[in-house]
Amino acid sequence: MARGDWWRHGVIYQVYPRSFQDSNGDGIGDLRGITGRLDHLNDGTPASLGVDAIWLSPFYPSPLTDFGYDVSDYCDVHPDYGTLADFDELVRQAHRHGIRVIVDFVPNHTSDRHPWFRASRSSRDDPHRGWYVWRDPRPDGSPPNNWRSLFAAVGSAWTFDPATGQYYLHSFRREQPDLDWWNPEVREAMHGVLRFWLDRGVDGFRIDVAHKMARDPDLLDNPPELYRGRPLPSPRRDEDWPEVHVILRDFRRLLDAYDDRMAIGEVGIFDPARVVRYFGTSLDELHLVFNFSFVRQPWRAEAFRDAVDRCEALLPAGAWPVYTLSNHDTPRARSRYGGEGGLPQGEWVEGGMPPSGGDSGLGMRRARVAAMLLLTLRGTPFLYYGEEIGQADGEVPPDRVVDIDGRDPERTPMQWDGTPGAGFTTGEPWLPIGSEARTVNVAAERDDPRSLLSLYRQLIRYRRGSRPLLAGTYRAVGHEPGIFSYVREAGGRRLLVALNFTSAPVRLDAPAFGLPPTGVVEVSTDPDRPSGPVSLAPLEVGPDEGVVVAL
Ligand code: GLC
Numbered sequence: 001m002a003r004g005d006w007w008r009h010g011v012i013y014q015v016y017p018r019s020f021q022d023s024n025g026d027g028i029g030d031l032r033g034i035t036g037r038l039d040h041l042n043d044g045t046p047a048s049l050g051v052d053a054i055w056l057s058p059f060y061p062s063p064l065t066d067f068g069y070d071v072s073d074y075c076d077v078h079p080d081y082g083t084l085a086d087f088d089e090l091v092r093q094a095h096r097h098g099i100r101v102i103v104d105f106v107p108n109h110t111s112d113r114h115p116w117f118r119a120s121r122s123s124r125d126d127p128h129r130g131w132y133v134w135r136d137p138r139p140d141g142s143p144p145n146n147w148r149s150l151f152a153a154v155g156s157a158w159t160f161d162p163a164t165g166q167y168y169l170h171s172f173r174r175e176q177p178d179l180d181w182w183n184p185e186v187r188e189a190m191h192g193v194l195r196f197w198l199d200r201g202v203d204g205f206r207i208d209v210a211h212k213m214a215r216d217p218d219l220l221d222n223p224p225e226l227y228r229g230r231p232l233p234s235p236r237r238d239e240d241w242p243e244v245h246v247i248l249r250d251f252r253r254l255l256d257a258y259d260d261r262m263a264i265g266e267v268g269i270f271d272p273a274r275v276v277r278y279f280g281t282s283l284d285e286l287h288l289v290f291n292f293s294f295v296r297q298p299w300r301a302e303a304f305r306d307a308v309d310r311c312e313a314l315l316p317a318g319a320w321p322v323y324t325l326s327n328h329d330t331p332r333a334r335s336r337y338g339g340e341g342g343l344p345q346g347e348w349v350e351g352g353m354p355p356s357g358g359d360s361g362l363g364m365r366r367a368r369v370a371a372m373l374l375l376t377l378r379g380t381p382f383l384y385y386g387e388e389i390g391q392a393d394g395e396v397p398p399d400r401v402v403d404i405d406g407r408d409p410e411r412t413p414m415q416w417d418g419t420p421g422a423g424f425t426t427g428e429p430w431l432p433i434g435s436e437a438r439t440v441n442v443a444a445e446r447d448d449p450r451s452l453l454s455l456y457r458q459l460i461r462y463r464r465g466s467r468p469l470l471a472g473t474y475r476a477v478g479h480e481p482g483i484f485s486y487v488r489e490a491g492g493r494r495l496l497v498a499l500n501f502t503s504a505p506v507r508l509d510a511p512a513f514g515l516p517p518t519g520v521v522e523v524s525t526d527p528d529r530p531s532g533p534v535s536l537a538p539l540e541v542g543p544d545e546g547v548v549v550a551l
């Protein structure tokens with residue numbers, strides 16, 4: 001395999017370790033559990049999903065106030081999840097399965113229990129004081145500026161610490177103090193963290209809030225309009241500061257000293273023109289940058305086409321797209337698309353968005369179309385665990401709520417089978433098992449050719465063998481309302497992908513936009529559609545159907 005092929009052409013699957021598989025009955029997923037489920041992900045045969053890499057959300061020691069995105073030791077494993085030896089074994093077994101391993105790197109903030117912060121808050125003279133952002137109150141005692149936490153429930157991004165009479169900055173919870181990346185000692189220490197995991201054999205990093213690390217060193221106020229519910233304005237002063245690109249170039253140099261490793265950044269800013277800067281002016285920063293447009297828009301063909309076309313137009317030459325339907329911060333794809341879909345476009349906030357409900361049958365049909373979209377676009381697809389079976393958001397009663405920001409429903413345990421613990425645990429699960437687990441689960445779907453899991457397996461396999469899908473060009477064609485259609489082309493082979501976003505049949509007159517009058521059906525989301533020759537003059541696309549046709 002050529003350098004860089006695996007993260008350009010592979011399918012990457014996000015594992016939320018706490019919810020994937022419990023191996024010891026304590027109700028909490030763990031690393032050994034993940035190792036035991038690698039066959040589901042890729043056993044080298046068509047029986048498995050066939051993914052090429054996993055991204056593990058944080059499994060480091062942490063007080064878990066933000067479920068591991070509050071790290072108290074970057075170079076160890078939380079006892080809930082196992083030990084470093086378990087991690088090494090997971091990497092070894094994953095590699096034997098042909099699965100690369102990406103770990104989460106959380107550089108913007110630590111836990112307030114991290115020894116660095118404990119030292120930093122102990123006195124104004126402590127050598128670690130300058131590792132975090134400390135400032136005097138304003139004369140009236142109020143916080144140094146108007147910056148707010150990305151968790152709406154938190155309010156100000158500053159917390160006063162009476163022990164030393166200053167405020168410290170936290171872009172998220174007050175238990176997550178922001179590091180000061182202007183300090184060279186912080187950079188050095190965090191480079192050590194990257195090397196620690198690279199030396200253990202990880203294949204890459206997902207960089208948490210990669211745009212946050214650098215901010216205005218003068219700590220001036222953000223434009224007040226920012227906090228009035230409009231997706232404006234850039235630039236803001238608490239993130240996306242030019243120095244962040246220096247920091248990311250340093251990361252890249254460090255990674256490039258190893259063989260074929262990669263970094264993907266979570267860049268949570270609205271302006272796509274600023275997001276693409278994270279590839280670097282000469283592609284010398286992040287290998288990949290998440291594109292969250294599919295998560296934040298309604299289920300409409302036009303919205304999806306615009307998002308893809310915008311991405312294709314803005315990407316710097318040589319940069320590679322990334323698409324994703326959901327993650328641990330957003331309602332699950334099936335629940336979101338089953339309703340109106342799309343998240344509000346105000347100030348960027350974490351999670352906290354209720355799914356818009358909707359008929360679950362419709363959500364499941366749309367999840368099939370979404371799967372075809374994700375796996376046939378030009379770019380790297382990221383799947384979220386459970387998405388392959390159409391797992392819906394779980395119901396979490398008020399007395400079981402554990403996340404500050406409403407994200408529990410999308411984090412409920414993986415549904416492996418129809419037993420009471422869903423095959424996830426023999427104990428009491430840390431979050432309730434989804435109410436549909438008896439029917440929507442891996443065991444039930446594995447042998448059902450009509451299931452979403454079977455469609456995912458089919459699409460991933462088909463993609464793996466298709467030059468046009470792996471590496472071909474992308475061009476949107478036809479603009480019939482309700483349908484998103486495009487051509488992928490490589491080495492003289494052409495595919496037409498037609499996705500019907502409506503629940504009524506639509507007709508696509510392919511010759512009207514220069515395509516041949518007939519083709520061959522390769523894959524359809526409708527298990528009843530026969531493969532083989534088909535007329536394209538017009539192509540009849542069924543309600544909520546997606547189809548791939550060879551031209
Ligand atoms: C990222 C993570 C999210 C976390 C936040 C703070 O957005 O995906 O889960 O709460 O950063 O680390």
Ligand code: CA
Pocket residue numbers: 022023024025026027028029030080
């Ligand atoms: Ca466990």
